[in-house]
Amino acid sequence: MELDRIIITEEAIQKRVAEMGAQITLDYQDKDLFVICILKGAAVFMSDLIRQIRVPLEIDFMSLSSYGASTKTSGVVRMLRDLDTEITGRHILVVEDIVDTGLTLTYLCENLTVRKPASLKICTFLDKPSRRKVELTPDYFGYAIEDFFVVGYGLDYNEKGREYPYIAAVKQ
Numbered sequence: 001m002e003l004d005r006i007i008i009t010e011e012a013i014q015k016r017v018a019e020m021g022a023q024i025t026l027d028y029q030d031k032d033l034f035v036i037c038i039l040k041g042a043a044v045f046m047s048d049l050i051r052q053i054r055v056p057l058e059i060d061f062m063s064l065s066s067y068g069a070s071t072k073t074s075g076v077v078r079m080l081r082d083l084d085t086e087i088t089g090r091h092i093l094v095v096e097d098i099v100d101t102g103l104t105l106t107y108l109c110e111n112l113t114v115r116k117p118a119s120l121k122i123c124t125f126l127d128k129p130s131r132r133k134v135e136l137t138p139d140y141f142g143y144a145i146e147d148f149f150v151v152g153y154g155l156d157y158n159e160k161g162r163e164y165p166y167i168a169a170v171k172q
């Protein structure tokens with residue numbers, strides 16, 4: 001994999017994540033949060049984010065996989081790992097690495113809504129609004145980016161690049 005250029009530096013990421021954590025803290029005063037991390041991409045962001053949130057919270061993980069080519073989402077979603085616990089009556093914050101077509105999260109939100117949470121919000125580090133195929137607006141997002149394929153800070157290209165502390169565009 002060849003990188004084109006860094007589009008979000010490590011410093012910018014940490015600053016933005018702190019702001020997001022502060023906003024979430026304000027919005028969930030007097031509530032307990034249940035944070036759902038979507039594996040694997042959101043693991044890095046989620047572990048930074050929860051340390052910037054100052055309300056009591058629990059975490060759990062879900063793993064979803066879409067059929068199709070590695071850099072395109074087909075919209076057909078398979079659940080590889082479900083939650084350990086029930087979420088009925090809980091305040092749910094779904095944490096994602098990036099919202100692209102929106103198909104994955106649309107499927108996930110429908111699936112979670114059936115379980116009757118008290119509330120359900122979406123927090124994504126990156127947003128590519130120009131690629132959307134379904135209407136979906138994240139409640140919290142770190143940065144909106146243009147349509148290029150990016151790696152780093154948990155995001156991968158064929159499983160590589162998740163450990164980079166910055167977000168970089170891949171040369172294609």
Ligand code: IMP
Pocket residue numbers: 041073096097098099100101102103104105148149150151155156157
């Ligand atoms: P969608 O919103 O259903 O199209 O899919 C979102 C998922 O596609 C994300 O959770 C990522 O795993 C993956 N994805 C989309 N764009 C990128 C990218 O630029 N880099 C790495 N993964 C991406």
Ligand code: MG
Pocket residue numbers: 038039040041042097098
């Ligand atoms: Mg993902």
